Amino acid sequence: MDLTSYAELAVVLVNRGDRLTGLGELRRLLEEHGRSAAAERVTRRDLNALLELREELSEVFQAAARGEEEDVVERINGLLVRHPVHPQICRHDGQRWHMHLTESGRVSDALAVGSVMGLATVITTLGVDRLGVCQAAPCRNVYLDTSSNKSRRYCSERCASRANVAAYRARKRGA
Ligand SMILES: [Zn+2]
C-alpha cells in the first residue's frame, strides 16, 4: 500500500470536490489517479459519502494551516475511529504479496480509510505542518509539503508564479 499516494488522494478530493457534481466526474477523477477498479464500482452513495468526507478533510487542512496541531490530531483521530482499517494481504498483476488497507465494502469506505491513514502517516512521520492551504489568494486549494526544507506555500506552479507576479507589482508600486 502506498500511503503517500492515498494522502495525495485526500488533497485531490478536497481540491476537486466542488466540481464533483455527478458520478461521471467522480469516475474521471478516480481514473486520472490510477484507481480504475474503484471508478467502475462507484455509486451515488459513494459520491455522497465522499463529499461529506471532503468537508472533514478540508477542515483538517484549514486547522493545520492555522497551526492548530491539537485540533488536527483530534479530527484525524475521530476519522480513524469512524473509518477503521481492515488490512488484507493481496497479490495481483504479477506483484509480490503486499498489503491492501480495505478489500471489502464500499468504494467510499476504502477511499476514506486510505485518505485518513495517508494523512495520519504524513502527520506522524513528517509533521502536522506538512499540511497546508495555498497562500495565493483567492485560491483555497490544499497541498502536502513533501519538500526537504518545508518551503512549500502554494498548491501549484501556477499559483506560485501568480503570487510572484503580484509581489513584484507591489514592490514596483512601492518603489
Ligand atoms: Zn495491490
Ligand SMILES: [Zn+2]
Ligand atoms: Zn493555489
